[in-house]
Amino acid sequence: MPMMTGEAYRTSLLDGRRCYIDGELIRDPADHPLLKTAVASVAGTYDRFYDPSPDAYHPMYTIPRTREDMDKRVAALGRSDITAGTTAACMALVEVAPELGKLRPEYRDRVYEFFDWCRTNDVRCSEAITDAKGNRKKRPSQQDDRDAYVRVVDRTREGIVIRGAKLHITGAPLVHEQVVLPTKSMKPGEEEYAVACSVPSNAEGLKIVNTTNAPRGDGDLRHFPISGRTNMPEGLLIFDDVFVPNERVFLDGEVSHAASLAHALGLWERSNAVAYSGSSADRLVGLAALLAEMNGAADRADIRDLLSQMAIFATMCRAGWEAAMANATQNDDGAPLPASLYISASKFYNAELHGQMVDILHDIAGTLLVEAPSMADYDNEEIGEDIREHLAGESGWSAQDRLKLLHYVRDLTADTYGGWIAVTESLAGGGQYAQRLVTLRHFDLNNAKELARKAVGLEVGA
C-alpha cells in the first residue's frame, strides 16, 4: 500500500469522526480556522517524506538500532507533535511486546501486526493515557464514579467494550488511531482498568472535545510567528461504550502489566522531550544573545554572565541526552531503550530550570518584549517613521528586525503559546514531584548504600 500525500491525509480525516471545539462540531479539520494550520503542518510531514514506491514507508516506522539511527531520526523528524506521539505510542507497544508475549503470545503478535498495519497504511496515532482520574488519593476501583478511569464494561467473543474518558491527547482530532494505554499500575481487583487497545478516531461512541494553542489574536500572523505555524490541538476523548475488536486489544485484565505499558510510554515521551531539549535550549541562548546585541548590551559583564548561565543550562540538557544514549540498552527483540535514569533526571532538570532561563531571557529583553508596537503601527504612514527612528536597535538592528525578534520571543515565552508550552512541557508525564520519584526508582540506591557502608567501615550487605 503506497504512502499518503498531504492531500490524501486531509481527505482521510473526513471519516465521520465526532470532533468538537468551542462548543461546535468540526466539519472539516483542514478547513477550520483553529485547526487548519495544524492539519497543514501534519500534511507537510506527509509530503516531505512522500515516496510513491509501493514498499515505501515513513522513516518514523524504522525502529532505530544504533546511536546513529537515533541521531538521524531526531534530526529528520523534528519535534512534530503528531509524529512524536505516533512514535511514542508505537515504540512503547513494541518495547513491551516481548514481555506481553510471555503473558499471552497473541498480545505480542497483535502489537507487531498493528505496527505493520500502521506502517503500511501510513497512519498517525495518539497516545491516549491520562485518565480523568477523579480523586487522586483513591484507587481506580474506589472512585465514586466507576468510569473515572477508562475500563472494560463488556466483553464478547469478538472483542471488548470500553467506557470512560482520556485527557490531554495531543493531536487527537488529527490522528487515525487512538492508542489507549492504562495510566498507571493496577492491582488485583482492578482487572477492568488494565486495558490497552487501539481505537479508530471515527469509532462509534467516541467523541473528541478539543482545545488548541493556535492564536486567536488579531489575525496578523507576524505577531504569532511560532504559534501561527506550529500549533496543535489537544483532545478530551470520551468513550461512550466503544467496541474494540480482539485484534486491537493488547492487554485485557492482566493487572501485573499495566505499569509496564505506562512506564514504556513515559520513557518514550520523556526521551522525546530530552532529545530536543538541547537544541531548544541552544535556541534560547541564541535569542538571548540577539536581544542583548539589539539592546547594545552584548558586551556588558552582567549580560555575559547571564548568557553563560543559559549556556550551562543548554549544555547540561545535552549532557543528559548524551548520557542516556551512551548507556542505552535493548529489549529482547532488539528495540532500543535510552537509559531511563538519565532520561528522567534530565527531564526534571530541564523542567526545573526552564522557568529561570526564561526569566533571564526576559531580563535581557526588557519590557519592550510585551509592549512592542504592532507591525501595523510600523506600516502606518503617520507613525511608522517615528517607530523606525525610535525603535531602531543597536549594532545595526533595524526597527523591523527588532520588532520581529521581540514578537517572536513574546510568542514563544510570554503569551498564550508560551504559557501553554511552559505548563505542558513541565507537567507532561506528571509534575516535578512525580519526576523526582521516577528518578529515584531508576537510581541504584542499594549500590549507593553499599558504597557508603564500605566507606564508613560498616558491615557491607547488612
Added chain:
Amino acid sequence: MPMMTGEAYRTSLLDGRRCYIDGELIRDPADHPLLKTAVASVAGTYDRFYDPSPDAYHPMYTIPRTREDMDKRVAALGRSDITAGTTAACMALVEVAPELGKLRPEYRDRVYEFFDWCRTNDVRCSEAITDAKGNRKKRPSQQDDRDAYVRVVDRTREGIVIRGAKLHITGAPLVHEQVVLPTKSMKPGEEEYAVACSVPSNAEGLKIVNTTNAPRGDGDLRHFPISGRTNMPEGLLIFDDVFVPNERVFLDGEVSHAASLAHALGLWERSNAVAYSGSSADRLVGLAALLAEMNGAADRADIRDLLSQMAIFATMCRAGWEAAMANATQNDDGAPLPASLYISASKFYNAELHGQMVDILHDIAGTLLVEAPSMADYDNEEIGEDIREHLAGESGWSAQDRLKLLHYVRDLTADTYGGWIAVTESLAGGGQYAQRLVTLRHFDLNNAKELARKAVGLEVGA
C-alpha cells in the same frame, strides 16, 4: 471645581489627542474594542469616589502622613494602574519639591501648584520616565541619535520645547497629563536631557502609540475573567517638538537633580508594587489551595509542602512592606518615605521568586490548566453532559466551578495577560541586576564593614 463623574471622564478624553493602536488612530477610547474596558475601569474609580460638594477631591490626593493613612490608602485605592501612576508621579514630585526649591524656589512652587491643579481638576497623570535609550552602554550625549533621550531642543521666554520618545507609559491614552521625568542621573554637558515637566495628552506634536493586554481572544469573557476586566494600555509617547509652558517645567538643565526625580519615582513605583505584593501572593496561595482541593489532593503531604513554600513567600513579601513602613521617614515638608532599603530588597525578592511560585501553582493545577474545555463546550447539548460528568472535581467541586477556577488561573498565569504581567512586574523599574545594585546602594556597607572589623579585631575606621 467639582470632581468628575465617570461619564465626565469619558467625555474628557475627547480632547483631540492623537492616540494609535494596531496601526489606527483611536477616535473614542471609551468606544474602542481594545480600550473600552480600561476606560470603564478608570471611570469606575471616578464614580466610586465621586462627591458633588465643590471642595471634594479624590482620596489619592491626600498625602498620607502616618502608617494608618498609608494602610487606608492601600486598602481604598487597590492596585488600579492609572491611580497608582498618578499617585507615583505626583508623590515623586512632591517628595523632591523641597530639594528642588533649594535649587530654584519656583520649581517647588510650580510642583505644589501643579499638584493642586491636578487635585482640583480631578485629573489623572502618567509617569513618563523610560527613554527609548538607544545604545545602553553610551551616555545620552554620546548616542548616534541625539533624540534617544527626551531633551530640550528650544527655549523661549514662555517655556521650553521638547523632543524624543518615552516608552512603557502605563495608561498613556487614558490620562490627562503626561508627567515627564528624566530616566536617570545626568552629567555636566547633558543639561538638555535634565528635564522634568508635565504635558497635556492633547498637546500639539504629541503622538501616543499603544499596545494592550486586553484579550483579543474568542469573545467569551468567561475565558478571560481577569484580563477581560482589568486590562490597561501602555503607550509609546512621541514628542515631536512639543511646547511646555514655564509653569509646567519642574527641572530644566540642573543635571545634579535629574537622579533625585528618577529615584523618587522609582521608590514610589516599587513601593506600590511591594504594598500589594502580600495580598497578591496570598491570593496565589489561595488559588493553589483551591486547585489542590479540586484535585482531591489537599491533604497529600507533598502538596501541603508546596503550599507551605507559597505561604512563606507570601509572608516574606508582607514582611518587606511591614519593615518598610516601620522604618519610614519623612521629607522636609512632611511627606512620607517608605524605607528604600526594605522596598528595593522586597521588590527583588518578589520578582526573584514569583516565577517559582507560579511553577508550583502549575504543578498543583496540572495540565488541565491550559487544556480545560471551553465554556461553550460545557453549554453544548451533545457533549456538555459528558463534561459535567468527567470534569467534576473532588470535594464537591462541580465541573462548572472547576472550569471557572482553571480559566481564571490560566488567564492570570499562563496566557497573554499572565505573560504580560510576569514580564512587566519583574522588569518595571529595571531588571533584577539593577534591583540588586539599587539595594546595595541603600545598604549601609560601611557599617557592615565596621561590624566585621570589630569582630575580627582589626583597627576600626581604617
Added chain:
Amino acid sequence: MPMMTGEAYRTSLLDGRRCYIDGELIRDPADHPLLKTAVASVAGTYDRFYDPSPDAYHPMYTIPRTREDMDKRVAALGRSDITAGTTAACMALVEVAPELGKLRPEYRDRVYEFFDWCRTNDVRCSEAITDAKGNRKKRPSQQDDRDAYVRVVDRTREGIVIRGAKLHITGAPLVHEQVVLPTKSMKPGEEEYAVACSVPSNAEGLKIVNTTNAPRGDGDLRHFPISGRTNMPEGLLIFDDVFVPNERVFLDGEVSHAASLAHALGLWERSNAVAYSGSSADRLVGLAALLAEMNGAADRADIRDLLSQMAIFATMCRAGWEAAMANATQNDDGAPLPASLYISASKFYNAELHGQMVDILHDIAGTLLVEAPSMADYDNEEIGEDIREHLAGESGWSAQDRLKLLHYVRDLTADTYGGWIAVTESLAGGGQYAQRLVTLRHFDLNNAKELARKAVGLEVGA
C-alpha cells in the same frame, strides 16, 4: 538575695553534678580545657550585669512589654547561648502559664514561683526538650523502648519520678536548672509522656554527657578567634529515675497541653534566632566586603553583584524581625508574643539561604581561606619575611591583617565551629520540612482561599 558574681557562679557549679566529656567525669568545669572558655564566657555575663543591691536582678528576667523593651534586651544580652536558653525556657513557661492555669491553677502559680526563684537566685536554665525519639514514624507509646521519650515512671505524694534521655541541651553542664518540656503534642494514652518540670543539675540520677565546639586544634588561639572565645557545650541528659518535687512540676499527664509548651519554646527559640539574624547577616556582608577589598576586587562588577545579593539577604532577615515585632501580640498576663507567622517564615528563609551566602563569601575569599599560613609561619624568622611580602593584600592590607581576617572567616564558616553552627542553626527546632509546615500552620489559609474564591467569582464561604 543578691546577684552572683562570675566567681560565685564558677563555685556554684561545684555541686556534685555528674557531667562527662570525652569519656571522663568532669571535676571542675571552670578548670577543664574544653569547658573553661565557656564557663568564663558565662561568668562574664554575670560580672557584666552584677549589681550588689539586694533587689537587683539580671535584665533577662525583666519581661519585655514593648518593642523598645525588646530592642534593648536584644542589644544588651547578645546571642549568648546560656542567657538565650534561660530566656527561652522561662519565657515559654510564662507564656503558657495563663493557659496552664485554666487547667490546674497550681500549674500557673508554680511557673511564676519558679520564675521568681530563678530571678532571685540569679540562676541559669537549659531548655531540655528534644527526646532521644527512637523510631520517628512511631508515637511515643508505640516505641520498642518505652523510655525513648522522657516519661513519668512513678508518682508519690511529694512528686514524680522521671526516666529517659534528652538530646542537644545547649550549655547543659553550665546551668543550674534543666527545664524539661515535652518535645511535641501527645495523645490520650500517652499521659506519662506529657510532663514538664525543672530539675537541678545535681539531681540524684541525672547524668550529663557532653560534646563541644571548642577548638581542639593547635593551641594557637589566633587561629580560632571565634570558637576560642565563644564555644559552648551541648549535653545529653540521662534521667535515671530522677525525683522531681511537686513545686517543680508544671505539667503531668494533661496531653492536651503538651504541644502548647513545645510550641511556646519553639517560638522563643526561633525568635531568638531571628532577632540576631540581621546583625549576623550584616557581619557576613561586612566580611565579604573586607575580603573583596583585601583581594583588590572591591570594585569589580561581579563582586559588587555578589555583595548586593548578600545585602538583600541581610535586609530580608531584618524585615522578618521587624514584621514579627510590628505584629506582636500579648498573652492574657501581658507577656509579649512576636508574631509566629513572621518568625517561622524568617527562620526558614534564613536557614534556606544561609548556605548560599557562605558559598558567596567563600567565592570572594578564594582558596587562601583554608590554606592561609599559620601565625607561627608569620612569626618565623626564615620565612616570615617572605609571607609578609607575598601575602600582603591590596588597598593597604598588611599580611598580618589579611591572615587575621582569613583565619576569622575560616573559623566562622569552614572549620569545626563553622560546621557545628551550620548544622545546629539550620536544624534547631526541626529541619526545613518541619519549619515549612510550622509556617503553614500559622498562615491563614482559609483567608487566602476566601480571597481566591472571591477573585474567581466562586461562592464564598463554601
Added chain:
Amino acid sequence: MPMMTGEAYRTSLLDGRRCYIDGELIRDPADHPLLKTAVASVAGTYDRFYDPSPDAYHPMYTIPRTREDMDKRVAALGRSDITAGTTAACMALVEVAPELGKLRPEYRDRVYEFFDWCRTNDVRCSEAITDAKGNRKKRPSQQDDRDAYVRVVDRTREGIVIRGAKLHITGAPLVHEQVVLPTKSMKPGEEEYAVACSVPSNAEGLKIVNTTNAPRGDGDLRHFPISGRTNMPEGLLIFDDVFVPNERVFLDGEVSHAASLAHALGLWERSNAVAYSGSSADRLVGLAALLAEMNGAADRADIRDLLSQMAIFATMCRAGWEAAMANATQNDDGAPLPASLYISASKFYNAELHGQMVDILHDIAGTLLVEAPSMADYDNEEIGEDIREHLAGESGWSAQDRLKLLHYVRDLTADTYGGWIAVTESLAGGGQYAQRLVTLRHFDLNNAKELARKAVGLEVGA
C-alpha cells in the same frame, strides 16, 4: 630504572628540601605528626602498583587513548591528590606539546623527555600554577610588587632564574618535581611572566610553607575516619632566585602560549574533578539513605523526596562526564581531550549544587551529626550502657554503628576537613563566576545565534 617501593619513596623525600609547617622546618615528612599519614598514603600508591621488572612503570604514565583506557584509569587510580596532580601536570604538558613544538621544536622534545624521565624515575609532580597575584584588577606587569607573579629575573646560557611565589600547591612537600606553569594569558611586554618549567623540590632557593587538613583533634582517629586517613598538605612555594636548567624549561617568553598551558591544566584539573563527581555524589546519596534508615525515616515521603533530589544531582554529575567522554577529541599527537564544554558546565553544576546536597544530608541527619557522643563516652563504664540504650538507631542500627556513621558524615561535611573540601573543591580552578565564563567561551554562541536567527526569520549570517 626500576619503580620505587613505598619505602624508597619515603627515603627519597630526605633530599634537603626546605619545607615548613606551623612555623617549623620539617625534618622528615614521613615522621611528622601532621604529614605522616599523607606520606603513608602516597607510599601506598607506590606499593600498590610496584612491579620489580626493570621496564615497569606506574599506570598513570600510560597515556589513555580510548574511553576504556580512561575508565580503567579512573577506576585504578582513585582520586589520590598526588597522583591526580602528577597526571594533570604531565598531561597538560603533553597536551600542549605539539603546539609548543610549532613555536620552538625543542620545547616539544623537552616535554616528552621530561615525561619519560618522570616515568622512568617513578617520581611525582605538583601542578604549581596559582600566583600570589596581588591586585587582581591589575596585569602582572602593572603590580606594585613586580614579583607578584612568578617571573624570569635572569637568563644564562645554561638556563633561567625565576623569582616569586605560587599558592595552593597540593602535596607540594611530598612530590619530587614542582611543575611551574603560567597562571593565565600574558600580553606583549609580559614576556618575563610567560614561563613554564620544572623545579626539583630540593632546588637551591626554594622554600615550601605548608598547611594541612589533617586532624589536629583529640587523637582518637575514630572521630576522623576520613581526614585521619586521606589528608594532604598544601604548599606555598617561594622561589627565591631559583635556577632552572634549559632542559626543564618548556616556555620562556612566548606570551602567546601562556594561556594554552593554563587552559590545558585547567581542563585536566576539572576533568579529574568531574570524573569522580558521580561516585562521590553516589556516596553522598548512600550516606543520606543510611542516615534516614538509622533514624527510622527511610520510608517517609518527604525523606524519599530529598533522596530523589540527591539522586538527580548524582545522575547529572555522571551525565556530564559521560557526555565529555562521548565527545572527546584528540590532539595532534593522539593524546585525548575530554570535551571542554561538558567538563566546565559539569564542574559548575557540581559546585553550584554541592552545598545544597550537603544541606539535605544534614537535614536528614539531624543535629546529632555534630553532637554525637565520643567513642570514649561509648567505651566508658558509667555512661556507655546509657549511650548504647538511648542512641541505638532504628532498623537494627546499634549505637556503635550509628556513632560510626555520624562521625564519618561529620568529618566529611561539618568539620575541618569538610570545610576545607567545600572551599577547595568549589574554588579550584577559579570561582563560579570564572567557571561560568569558561563555559561560555567553550559554548558555540555563534551557532546558537544562527539557530535563533533562522527561527525568527532574520537574515542568517548577518
